Amino acid sequence: MTERPDLPATIAVLGAGSWGTTFAKVVADAHPEVQVRLWARRPEVAEEINTHHRNAKYLKDIVLPGNVVASADVADVVVDAPLVVLAVPAQTLRPQLASWKPLLDPEAVVVSLMKGLERGSDARMSEVIKEELGLSDDRVAVISGPNLAMEIARKEPTASVVACTDEDVAQWIARLCTAAYFRPYTNPDVTGVEIGGIVKNVIALCVGICDGKGMGDNTKATVITRGLAETTRLTLALGGDVQTMAGLAGLGDLVATCSSPLSRNHTAGRLLGEGLTLDEVSEQMTQTAEGIKSGRAVLDLATKLGVDMPITEAVVAVLEGEIAVEELAPRLLARELKSEGELQ
Ligand SMILES: NC(=O)C1=CN([C@@H]2O[C@H](COP(=O)(O)OP(=O)(O)OC[C@H]3O[C@@H](n4cnc5c(N)ncnc54)[C@H](O)[C@@H]3O)[C@@H](O)[C@H]2O)C=CC1
């Protein structure tokens, strides 16, 4: 096994949006002696972080610790970093990885914070990373859980999951991101952890639509519970672990995202439910709502595997203009009756 310094001098985070910046803050708060280098696409964002210790567009008045340093030059950020954390919109990852590949430390472990499925290939972000960078399973990890960035930036207590097939690597990453307000658990089920984070965004769109239409908590609980059932079916079909679905990256993230006005996916759904068109919603959203693009990929993957995902199917039908938001609930309720325990 590669010898890794327990506490590296530096780590790299690529993507200075709300979650990338917040995750950089978590590690920096946890380890003041570690320099956390953050790549911002726009030089003015890097400048604001270095000069004012703020990233106002994404994190308002949150003050970042002095050991978070930003640059708009990826080469400066990743040099000598044994851990490289990725937090860019899922659909943009693959082409960016191709240009970053020659710059990365050859021994670096790469972590995905992203919760999207690639359209066209239906690949999870860990799969895209392995393919594009040519890495083995033990060099790729995923962090996912009920992790609304703004709450964590405000140091509100939160738990999460570090998933890697190599337990030593997962524990190393977990130690690096354990802060007074952030508690990571480890899990070898990378597939289940990733699928939980991807599908909950689509389910949150559905809950948001129902909220926007003025429906109440029975409706929300129904969509969350049946959403978990279809997430579980997809996870099992992909070889993931049913137990992951009961954990932080499954039920935990689903509940947080479907309940919170901070969730971009929930917000996008609510705006659709209130009658805005998808174009109008996209214009209003200044941050990434992964479910809007990943929904189609999730449905394609489920179809390929013969997995029934009626909520995802109905949300995609709304997103693609096949049905109006008014038709979403009737369509789901008109389905053939079945036993609750049936997995298909
Ligand atoms: N914000 C949150 O609370 C959480 C987000 N996530 C996931 O983290 C990933 C990143 O999300 P956020 O940081 O929230 O997104 P965001 O919309 O706040 O920021 C995205 C960042 O990626 C950068 N970027 C790089 N290349 C880009 C390109 N080609 N097009 C557009 N933007 C580009 C943007 O400049 C921006 O800094 C997503 O997959 C999301 O699902 C996961 C957990 C929590």
Ligand SMILES: O=C(CO)COP(=O)(O)O
């Ligand atoms: O993943 C998240 C919380 O765990 C953030 O959800 P949104 O992307 O919907 O804001």
